[in-house]
Amino acid sequence: MELLERFAAGDLEAFETLFREHQKEVYAWTVRIVRDHGIAEDLTLETFWRIYHYRSRFHPDGNFRAWARRIATNAALDYLKKARRETELPEDLAGPAAADPAVCREARQQIKQAFFQLPPKYRLVATLALIEEEPYNDIAEAMGISPALVKMRVFRAIRILRKKLSSLVPEVATK
């Protein structure tokens, strides 16, 4: 019996093999969305818990990697929805050292604030498309939506940011 068939049938050893094969990739995808190592580890566990939970829905001929990435994206989106209620600004992993020194600390803080206040589904696509520069097709596949919808969400995120950051980019905001 193939590995994926055994996994779909509930074999824990097959699940362990898949976990060890894919945990790094799921983690790497998640940390780029949530931007925190500890939270990304928790979400990686949550992703694989959901994978094991819904194993009967997985077709052994299907693409496990793509399925895992979609579940990871949903888990990260659920986290962003919950975390949005917290008013405190999250500490970004890349940190101020990685940011542009030409932009003053206050402006950076303002940009971060505006970004982290985006509605979760816009923040997710904006993070992946504008910061991490992931192709629209990959984001669409991970979210289970069309590339056109990803493009629309990026556009809406930009529109929200443009309004919020009007003092930093007045020429853009007046359009």
Added chain:
Amino acid sequence: MNNEKDSKEIKALLSAAIAPIKDTALRRDLWPQMLCKLDEQPLPVSQIPWFDWALAAVFSAALFFFPGTIPALLYHL
């Protein structure tokens, strides 16, 4: 065109404040934690969402109170 320009300007602002994550490496094997999580959080007995149960209840009630709709429903099935 304007949209493209806006996009570039906002993208420039964002990259000035929030850099892409470079360190995406997982630092430890999470399998032991996974085993604990599987033990702590057993699978729920019912996997059917409450909304489906509510829908089924409404549908059953409708059939009970308006039995005349049953032949019409059977006809359309």
